[in-house]
Amino acid sequence: MEEPINFGRSLIVPSVQELAKQPITNIPPRYHHVQHDHQQRLAPDTSTASVPVIDLHCLFAQASDSSAYSFELNKLHTASKEWGFFQVINHGISESLLEDFRREILNLFNLPKDEKQKLWQEEHNHEGFGQLFVVSEEQKLDWSDMFYITTLPHNLRKSQLFKKLPLILRDKLEAYSLEMKRLAHEILNQMAKALGMDTEEMSELFQDGVQSVRMNYYPPCPQPELALGFSPHSDADALTILYQLNETAGLQIRKDGKWVTVKPRADALVVNIGDILEIVSNGVYKSVEHQAIVNSNNKRMSVATFYSSNMGIELGPARSLVAKHNVANFRRVPLEAYFKEFFARKLDGKLYLDFMRHKS
Numbered sequence: 273m274e275e276p277i278n279f280g281r282s283l284i285v286p287s288v289q290e291l292a293k294q295p296i297t298n299i300p301p302r303y304h305h306v307q308h309d310h311q312q313r314l315a316p317d318t319s320t321a322s323v324p325v326i327d328l329h330c331l332f333a334q335a336s337d338s339s340a341y342s343f344e345l346n347k348l349h350t351a352s353k354e355w356g357f358f359q360v361i362n363h364g365i366s367e368s369l370l371e372d373f374r375r376e377i378l379n380l381f382n383l384p385k386d387e388k389q390k391l392w393q394e395e396h397n398h399e400g401f402g403q404l405f406v407v408s409e410e411q412k413l414d415w416s417d418m419f420y421i422t423t424l425p426h427n428l429r430k431s432q433l434f435k436k437l438p439l440i441l442r443d444k445l446e447a448y449s450l451e452m453k454r455l456a457h458e459i460l461n462q463m464a465k466a467l468g469m470d471t472e473e474m475s476e477l478f479q480d481g482v483q484s485v486r487m488n489y490y491p492p493c494p495q496p497e498l499a500l501g502f503s504p505h506s507d508a509d510a511l512t513i514l515y516q517l518n519e520t521a522g523l524q525i526r527k528d529g530k531w532v533t534v535k536p537r538a539d540a541l542v543v544n545i546g547d548i549l550e551i552v553s554n555g556v557y558k559s560v561e562h563q564a565i566v567n568s569n570n571k572r573m574s575v576a577t578f579y580s581s582n583m584g585i586e587l588g589p590a591r592s593l594v595a596k597h598n599v600a601n602f603r604r605v606p607l608e609a610y611f612k613e614f615f616a617r618k619l620d621g622k623l624y625l626d627f628m629r630h631k632s
């Protein structure tokens with residue numbers, strides 16, 4: 273049997289959910305983000321620009337020569353180039369699955385402390401409860417807890433960890449993972465068409481792709497102006513599908529030098545381009561920096577599903593696009609090496625993607 277995947281480790285840190293239960297008015301200095309020089313808070317966005325909304329029904333069910341289809345495909349293409357983010361409606365994921373999964377995630381974070389302890393990260397592996405990308409004791413921490421697990425393909429899943437999850441959650445997570453994989457494939461296929469990329473090449477790259485799920489819990493914070501729920505980063509995967517579990521806003525994306533807040537919409541999922549897709553698209557689609565802010569009144573919860581290419585591939589710009597563009601803008605590296613390097617670093621904006629860029 274193949275070994276379950278182990279991309280790396282992260283230092284074990286205290287639970288923010290527990291910390292936030294205490295009657296504190298000042299947060300510990302380890303959560304003060306203000307001194308981040310090059311990641312200063314950008315001025316809040318005052319324009320009315322909002323993340324594009326794509327109606328997937330138009331893409332999946334309309335004839336590809338209809339004008340409704342071309343219009344929506346063009347919207348998808350522009351959003352992927354200019355925003356790196358969009359919301360999808362009519363995505364076809366059943367409401368009852370979304371609701372059941374939401375409830376089970378809430379139950380997971382509400383488990384008694386000692387039950388959660390059994391699901392905590394271990395020193396040698398970062399899957400489970402905790403924080404990711406913590407590489408030093410001096411590093412600033414985020415005002416959040418998360419639960420992270422590799423879900424697909426099955427042979428890469430850490431079954432000891434999965435088996436420790438409550439039975440109903442396991443069931444829902446399994447169903448949700450498969451639905452997210454299907455949705456990711458459908459969106460990638462449309463993107464291949466929009467990019468003028470060989471659709472066969474796209475499906476080969478993503479056949480049996482690696483998927484992981486990250487459940488995020490952001491407790492209310494007594495000093496939200498000093499803290500960050502999730503430091504600015506771009507995602508390392510190809511396509512992230514984010515399900516916001518409640519109506520509390522917090523996700524912000526970087527657009528034209530400003531942070532634009534994504535307003536949660538009950539009928540939508542948020543989709544964003546990750547570094548792998550920026551590379552595969554030869555730089556046409558953008559993996560955009562984003563962050564999560566916190567507030568003093570309400571907790572916020574979300575679940576991000578990260579979909580990447582098949583572990584066996586060499587990561588690089590799609591050959592059909594290099595032929596079309598006459599230039600390759602990124603290096604080629606084995607996907608496994610790419611991930612190992614990614615998880616060994618502190619999250620730092622888009623620095624890692626720059627490291628993959630061809631320097632001419």
Ligand SMILES: O=C(O)CCC(=O)C(=O)O
Nearest residue numbers: 486488507523564574576
């Ligand atoms: O909670 C959010 O809105 C952001 C989550 C996120 O960016 C991630 O999990 O990579």
Ligand SMILES: [Fe+2]
Nearest residue numbers: 505506507562
């Ligand atoms: Fe992210």
